[in-house]
Amino acid sequence: MGAFDECCDDCRCYSCRDFWWCVLCVAILAAVALIVVLVAAFGFVRHVSVTVDDASLTRLALVGAPATATALAYNLSVTLTVRNPNWAMGMANTKPLDAAYSFDGQQFDRLRLAGEGDKHPAGKTRVYRLASGSGGAPVSLGNAGVAEFHKENATGVFEVEVTVRGEVKYTARAAKCAIEATCPLKLQLAPPGQAPAAFVFQKVKCKLAKAEKNC
Structure with missing residues (x-):
């Protein structure tokens, strides 16, 4: 997990020892961000x-x-x-x-x-x-x-x-x-x-x- 932690701490993927851990890290962050956006957009209705x-x-x-x-x-x-x-x-x-x-x-x-x-x-x-x-x-x-x-x-x-x-x-x-x-x-x-x-x-x-x- 050291490479994963390094990727999460450093956005520069070329500094990661394991490229695929870096890809996974970015994918997880993107998925979390997408979920947050979808909940904010469609999770709650503001009435007219x-x-x-x-x-x-x-x-x-x-x-x-x-x-x-x-x-x-x-x-x-x-x-x-x-x-x-x-x-x-x-x-x-x-x-x-x-x-x-x-x-x-x-x-x-x-x-x-x-x-x-x-x-x-x-x-x-x-x-x-x-x-x-x-x-x-x-x-x-x-x-x-x-x-x-x-x-x-x-x-x-x-x-x-x-x-x-x-x-x-x-x-x-x-x-x-x-x-x-x-x-x-x-x-x-x-x-x-x-x-x-x-x-x-x-x-x-x-x-x-x-x-x-x-x-």
Whole structure:
């Protein structure tokens, strides 16, 4: 083992008495390094991060019976970013990735961000710019939700929640991992004739639901 020890102590292979011990030494070191890299790359999953970088609301009004309005008229723009923080593992959607809008816990719209099979490369950030509106999006507010609307309407600041849901599979891993992120927004309604850009939006980091054991 003396030649092996000498090779491990001295990287200059020409100094080793036994060439094959030197080759073995280098092979062992290379194998250990490869194992370390593979474990670091594929042994642990870092879950996605979701943020709302910008949002603006230019219309939000009740439509329907005064006491139990059944629809919302709205114009809402949202910029969502989804980042894959894994440096070696890409991910592919095993279910579509959607964003849903809710007011007072009641969903009034849902938008498709990416379809099933869409791929998100390792280390990359995807930006989704959403602009949607409706003259009467169905929503079951009830009298409690109507009361909350009037309360927020009096201040001009509305609380709208964006929920991002999907399911992905990471490279070299068998498990399918659900994505569910909630993004609570406080949006200043722009008065008529006032540009939305006049209001400064504070970036929101969305809260991820607890990941499954293998994710």
